Amino acid sequence: MREETEKDIYAAGISGREYDAACKRIFRNKEIIAPILKLIVPEYQNCTVEETFRCIDEDTIKDVPVEDIQLKIEGLPSEVSSVTEKLILYDVHFKAVNPVLSKEEICVHLHIDLEIQNEYKPGNPRYSIIKRALYYAVRELSAQLGTLTGTTNYNALEKVYSIWICNEGIPEELRDTATAYTIKKEDLIGQTEEPEEDFDLLNVIIVRRGGNSREKIFDYLTGVFNGNVKKIEEYTPAALNENLRQEAERMTGLGASLIRKGHEEGLQKGREEGIQKGREEGIQQEKERTIRKMLEIGLSTREILFCEECTEEEIEAVKEKMQLKEREGLQRKLPQRRR
Numbered sequence: 001m002r003e004e005t006e007k008d009i010y011a012a013g014i015s016g017r018e019y020d021a022a023c024k025r026i027f028r029n030k031e032i033i034a035p036i037l038k039l040i041v042p043e044y045q046n047c048t049v050e051e052t053f054r055c056i057d058e059d060t061i062k063d064v065p066v067e068d069i070q071l072k073i074e075g076l077p078s079e080v081s082s083v084t085e086k087l088i089l090y091d092v093h094f095k096a097v098n099p100v101l102s103k104e105e106i107c108v109h110l111h112i113d114l115e116i117q118n119e120y121k122p123g124n125p126r127y128s129i130i131k132r133a134l135y136y137a138v139r140e141l142s143a144q145l146g147t148l149t150g151t152t153n154y155n156a157l158e159k160v161y162s163i164w165i166c167n168e169g170i171p172e173e174l175r176d177t178a179t180a181y182t183i184k185k186e187d188l189i190g191q192t193e194e195p196e197e198d199f200d201l202l203n204v205i206i207v208r209r210g211g212n213s214r215e216k217i218f219d220y221l222t223g224v225f226n227g228n229v230k231k232i233e234e235y236t237p238a239a240l241n242e243n244l245r246q247e248a249e250r251m252t253g254l255g256a257s258l259i260r261k262g263h264e265e266g267l268q269k270g271r272e273e274g275i276q277k278g279r280e281e282g283i284q285q286e287k288e289r290t291i292r293k294m295l296e297i298g299l300s301t302r303e304i305l306f307c308e309e310c311t312e313e314e315i316e317a318v319k320e321k322m323q324l325k326e327r328e329g330l331q332r333k334l335p336q337r338r339r
Helices: 003-011 016-026 030-040 049-055 129-143 216-225 229-235 242-296 301-307 312-333
Strands: 092-097 109-119 160-168 177-182 202-208
Touching: 016 109, 016 242, 030 049, 030 092, 030 109, 030 160, 030 216, 030 229, 049 092, 109 129, 129 160, 129 177, 129 202, 216 229, 229 242, 242 301, 242 312, 301 312
Parallel strands: 109 160, 160 202
Antiparallel strands: 092 109, 177 202
């Protein structure tokens, strides 16, 4: 990106939200998504990146809201027969062919939600990203059926992945980790054989960046977030199209602008903190002068505490300074020994 363009972006007041939007926009490209699926989703482990690329249904890639779902459950009283769930908006939502379960005559999809999460420990109120990711996955699963009736076909449910790429605020011991949370079968009494596809429907993958790992998934994501076209092309299946290249270059410019803006804000904050520190030091110095004058006219510690808003420790500190100054004065008055 030209330096003039970067200056224009900075002058316009680039914000973290704009950078977030640029990140999410670039993750809506098949070329960017395919290496992520190949590197961390088990179904694509035996596929090439090119095969994974072809599995992604480009027409379904979008940021999609899950509408309020009316769950009509037969047999319940009318006052609880309808439950309305909160509206949520996925960052990037799409379907991709499940290469493990699909056959020539049957195409089975994976429903994938890809979330770009900058703050690993969100506040107001603080909550667990894992719990939020599980909720998003459950909502995606329930959205496949819509209204529940006596004839609902639960066999129509397809596997869901909620993939979260976390960038900031990650504890040091969790950086450069990727964790899968899945439904597993555990026999409590006896042994059973049930098809895995009947229960393996809900999956969360949390990718935590922030370190210096050379693992492929982290190396690739660093290239994406830095807008490093050459690095991206090491992993993506085809030469980047012009639109995608522009998005990558835009991320580079936005990132640089954010760094400069952060530097300026840091300098301003430092100046303000310096002024505040100077003001506080001035107040403290004035308090010490007042205590010293009270001591010089013979007031006791108790009397000073009554007259002045200070602590006994502050009075003792002033006394020590006065005694030290008095000793230094006496030493200067003593005659020097002749050698």
